[in-house]
Amino acid sequence: MKAFTLAMEAYQPFNEQEAKDKQLFLEQLANNPKFFTRESALAHVSVSAWIVSPNRQQVLMDYHNIYQSWAWLGGHADGKTDLKKVILREIAEESGLTDSHFLSEELFSIEVLTVDGHQKRGSYVPSHLHFNCTYLLEADPKLPLRIQPSENSQIGWIAVQQLPEKVSEKWIQKNIYQKLIAKVNRDFALPE
Template sequence: MSLRLDAVDVLSKWDAPDDRADRLRRAYLTHLAAHEDGMLKACPEAHVTASAVIVDPARGQVLLTLHAKVRKWLQTGGHCEPVDRTVAEAALREAREESGITGLTLLAGGAPVGLDRHHTPCAVHLDVQYVALAPPGSTELISEESLDLQWFAFDALPTGTDDSVRALVTRAREVL
């Protein structure tokens, strides 16, 4: 199965938690039906991306990255690559690359927990969001894409964190 077909399958089966998420889900499916390259950065109009908020449930914390280009605290994530077989695999790859943590696993049975559509300098990102569990005792390592990595309590996110990250952290707590 191709990455695009995996995304269509995942989004078709996903039980959206509310009307807003369901509208986004349907918009993503419409985009993928209209754009053969809709999963990749090469699609200039919009493309599907994959992200994961990394959690340490024992400490009640999430790991956020101070993104070098955006200069905001965000979950890990980014563009899908041709080597990715699934959207979940893309989210895990991005999480490992940006956090330096190996052994991450996806929660919620590997299903997405949310969707977020946002504008970036390259195009509109149609983000498929996951929750990743950090193994006990894991150590993070800042990548070139980050200015900083920090653990934050679920209810003490940094000032200026946008609503999409706050909503994702709330969903992560619910999944736990």
């Protein structure tokens, strides 16, 4: 956890949301020894992947069963602090994609996200917070994909300009996905 704490301390926020959420991350890291596990029921670490096509015009998303929306891939840390390994596992589990690569070795984005109470595998999961860490990856849209029925009902590449009409979680679309698109355009745009 020490390496992650140092990475979080060094993280340069992109906007006010990230600056405020960084402070919340640091408070949890200092005071919550179960932060990386779901034993910390009210607030725990999750990880997401923003997977872009080589031309940066598409993102890989799944139609998430719980949220009933197109969403990025990801999951819980479940006690692991090497979040890059966690996200590669989650990508493979949720999409079948095993040939993606990091465009940056560093955290790409951070956000504290609300999760409404829901049913999962026949049990109620109460409302809580995901302290989410996002990594930026690239993959070839021609690679084979498959759904993970316990997690999603569709998987596919979506053009970034179509996200507003595809994503039904409007707050996430406006505040998180648009932020990620802006960061890709700022830091990873292709030369013209």
